[in-house]
Structures are given as structure tokens and as C-alpha cells.
Amino acid sequence: MRLGIISALYEEQQGLVEAMRGPAKLIHGMREYWAGSLWEIDAVCVLSRIGKVAAAMTATTLVEKFGVTHILFTGVAGAGDKTVRVGDIVVAEALVQHDMDASPLFPRFEVPLTGLSHFQPDQQLSLRLSRAAHDFLELDFLDAISEGERHTFRLAQPRVHRGLVASGDQFMDDRERLDGLNKALPGLVAVEMEGAAVAQVCYELGVPCAVLRTISDNANENAATDFMRFVKSVAAQYAFHITRRVCRE
Numbered sequence: 001m002r003l004g005i006i007s008a009l010y011e012e013q014q015g016l017v018e019a020m021r022g023p024a025k026l027i028h029g030m031r032e033y034w035a036g037s038l039w040e041i042d043a044v045c046v047l048s049r050i051g052k053v054a055a056a057m058t059a060t061t062l063v064e065k066f067g068v069t070h071i072l073f074t075g076v077a078g079a080g081d082k083t084v085r086v087g088d089i090v091v092a093e094a095l096v097q098h099d100m101d102a103s104p105l106f107p108r109f110e111v112p113l114t115g116l117s118h119f120q121p122d123q124q125l126s127l128r129l130s131r132a133a134h135d136f137l138e139l140d141f142l143d144a145i146s147e148g149e150r151h152t153f154r155l156a157q158p159r160v161h162r163g164l165v166a167s168g169d170q171f172m173d174d175r176e177r178l179d180g181l182n183k184a185l186p187g188l189v190a191v192e193m194e195g196a197a198v199a200q201v202c203y204e205l206g207v208p209c210a211v212l213r214t215i216s217d218n219a220n221e222n223a224a225t226d227f228m229r230f231v232k233s234v235a236a237q238y239a240f241h242i243t244r245r246v247c248r249e
């Protein structure tokens with residue numbers, strides 16, 4: 001296995017490169033790729049930046065230039081449903097590009113000429129990710145997240161959800177728009193800006209992938225403030241510990 005690990009922002013992957021043994025940096029297409037050994041796993045870490053094109057370019061490069069055999073995306077997301085709360089963890093069961101709409105030529109959400117609107121991540125890798133997320137909450141959470149942080153973000157008993165993740169080139173901060181998406185996409189648990197692009201690339205290249213998201217905000221009018229605070233303080237702890245557990249399993 002050679003594992004490619006993508007995040008959009010530095011804080012969503014903080015500590016991983018530092019934890020690498022023998023890290024080597026290679027710059028390609030304006031991004032830094034760090035190759036090395038992560039808890040005995042051959043890995044390549046990279047920040048894609050935000051958005052579907054950036055994520056697709058990064059995933060393609062990881063496969064074509066760095067020869068990764070699996071891709072893991074780790075980052076934060078807005079809640080896609082009222083049952084999903086800030087601090088909860090989402091492991092994607094399917095991914096859709098919510099801003100894809102070539103109707104009336106093709107059904108809404110369908111990626112033209114693929115016949116698909118939903119892309120499935122790899123079941124095995126996703127299962128491994130879910131187990132790592134559960135273990136993080138059970139075994140690391142109280143040590144990793146301070147009491148003050150738990151209080152600030154009201155992180156009482158975070159849960160792990162499996163479900164549909166919707167990606168689009170939009171920061172979602174409008175309750176009505178989210179309600180509309182929620183109705184159009186049954187099973188929606190999170191909204192973000194990269195996952196479905198990575199899933200499409202991986203589908204087309206035949207590479208297994210999995211997507212992990214920690215909920216940073218409720219995708220409503222407070223989303224931008226909540227997102228910034230969450231990313232600045234606790235997002236890195238989630239990503240680091242869960243990735244560590246995935247690699248060591």
C-alpha cells in the first residue's frame with residue numbers, strides 16, 4: 001500500500017508531515033508533496049487547497065506521479081442534516097457533486113456521460129476509517145481535546161456517522177439552501193468542497209479512496225465564524241489521531 005493523504009488546509013493535516021520518517025519534499029503543480037513513512041505505512045501527504053478542481057488535480061497527481069495505491073481525504077465539513085452536530089465525525093458512504101446540474105440534458109447531479117451522480121468510496125478503507133474514528137472518540141478524545149475546547153464547541157458526546165457527502169464549489173452558509181439540498185439528496189450528512197471530486201478521479205483511475213470529515217459548523221449563517229474557530233483550534237487533533245489510528249491498524 002502507498003497511501004496518499006489529502007487535505008484542503010494546513011490545519012486539517014497538521015502534525016502528519018512532522019510525524020513522518022524520512023520525509024522528502026517534491027513540488028509539483030504549485031503544491032508540496034511530502035513522501036515518507038507514517039507509522040510504517042508508505043505515505044504521501046499534500047494540501048490540495050480548496051475546491052473541486054484543486055482536489056481533482058491533487059488526486060490525479062498523487063496517482064499518476066507518486067504512484068499511490070489508495071487515497072484518504074481528511075478535513076472538516078458543514079453538517080448536512082440536523083442530526084449531525086459540530087464535533088461529530090462523518091465517513092462518506094457515497095459522494096455527490098451538489099453543484100453539478102446539466103439538466104435538461106442530464107438529470108440533476110449526474111456527471112454527464114458517466115451515468116453516475118453518486119460515487120462510492122472503498123468499503124474496506126472506509127470501514128477502517130470508521131473504526132479509527134470510533135477508537136479516537138473512545139480512547140483519545142478526552143486527552144486530545146481540552147475541557148475548555150469541549151466547552152467552547154459543546155462537544156458533549158460526538159458520534160460517527162456514515163452517509164452521503166455533497167461537494168460543491170461553494171461555502172454553504174445559508175439554511176434555506178441547505179434545506180433544499182437536504183430534500184434533494186436523501187441521506188445527506190455533510191457538505192464540503194472537495195470529496196466528490198476526489199471520489200470521481202479515484203473511480204475513473206480505479207484507485208480506492210475514503211473520505212473523513214469532522215463537522216466544523218452547521219452550514220448556516222454562522223458557518224464562516226464557526227468554521228474558522230473550529231479549524232484554528234481542534235480540527236488538527238481529530239485529523240491527526242484518526243489518521244494515526246488508520247495507519248497503525
Ligand code: ADE
Pocket residue numbers: 076077078079170171172173191192193216217218219220223227
Ligand atoms: N467546510 C466546512 N464547512 C463548510 C461549509 N459550511 N460549506 C462548505 N464547505 C465546508
